[in-house]
Amino acid sequence: MSIDLPPLRALIAEHGLGADKSFGQHFLLDLNLTAKIASLAGDLSGKTVIEIGPGPGGLTRALLAAGPEKMIAVEMDRRFIPALEVTGEAFPAPLDIVEGDALTVDDAALAGPGAVIASNLPYNVGTALLIKWLRAEPVWWDTAVLMFQREVADRVVARPGEKAYGRLAVITAARATALLALKVPARAFTPPPKVESAVVVLHPLPVDRRFTDITALETITESAFGQRRKMLRSSLKTAAAKAGTSAEALLSEAGIEPTARAETIAPEGFMELARAWRAARG
Structure with a gap:
């Protein structure tokens, strides 16, 4: 990382960035925590990483520091693009910034096969994005490290007989393995949400075990x-x-x-x- 890259809080202040509730935004500014989340993706060398809703770029920094071959950031809120450009210039791996709606963008074409998805997902579209990626055929990603509201994360990984078990757990299990890997308290975010969050790590099932319909x-x-x-x-x-x-x-x-x-x-x-x-x- 370049020593010229300003602290994240300074970058946010310089560009006058604040969280927009209408986009479900909550920022992760703890660099130790973002590094831990990035590490859940495994070795990123030679990989393309796609991040949805990077905001001011806290997790983006950690992912770029892990040394991927390429990184793509899909951001709907154009206010963050100048700050992300500053971040991208500080790392060897190229950072492509795509302004668009992650629900409609062709992420498979952007990232290519074997990509890693890593994201602190906006609360208001997290479930819809997960279903989009689970439905993808052929499957273009090989690892997904996704932060959800804790309630949603529990629904993703739930097993029969558990209170959270339902449609989301069944559809996830039909397409991928899912592990709740990290719990994140509300105080870790700026501004703090009213609920806790959790990170789920997913891997697509082998083709012969993956349900298609x-x-x-x-x-x-x-x-x-x-x-x-x-x-x-x-x-x-x-x-x-x-x-x-x-x-x-x-x-x-x-x-x-x-x-x-x-x-x-x-x-x-x-x-x-x-x-x-x-x-x-x-």
Whole structure:
């Protein structure tokens, strides 16, 4: 890192940058913490890293310091671009700054295959971005280090029987492994949010284990968890009707007891239900 790179707080003050609540922004200024988050991505040499919503560039600095081959920062708020340009000039790896909405930008084309996603995700779009990356086919990323609100992180990694277990855990498990790697208190952010956060590390499953029909899986899980206190023979009626069949027929095909409830079924069970739903729909 160049000795000319000003402290992060000084850079924020110089450019008059503040967090915008409408974008769900909360800044990470603790360089020890950002270094720890960057380290969760593993060895970045020879890798392309893409960061979503870098803001003033706290995590950006840590990622660039880890020595990737290239880094891409996708930022919707143009106020931060001058500060990010200053940061990029201080490191050997090139930093490409893309002004745009991460929900619509073609990140696969930007980063290329085998990329690393690392981000303190804006709270208001974190789940939608995760689903976007999980749905990607072919999968273009090989590691994702993502910070969410703690409640969302718990939902990503939850297992059957746990309170947080639901649609997000099932869809994640169908496409990737997920580990809650680091808990981050609210006081670590500026301004501090009202909730804690946590970092989840994801790796795509091998091709032969990766479930591909996410549309069917979303239909099944939306129906099943939309009425999670009901038995599946009741809660799956809506999804079954869309396929022109009955909930009982889907459950029989998947080998699941009709009296079971959604929170007790492993992700593999929902994948079998999705296959049965797709086959019934034709």
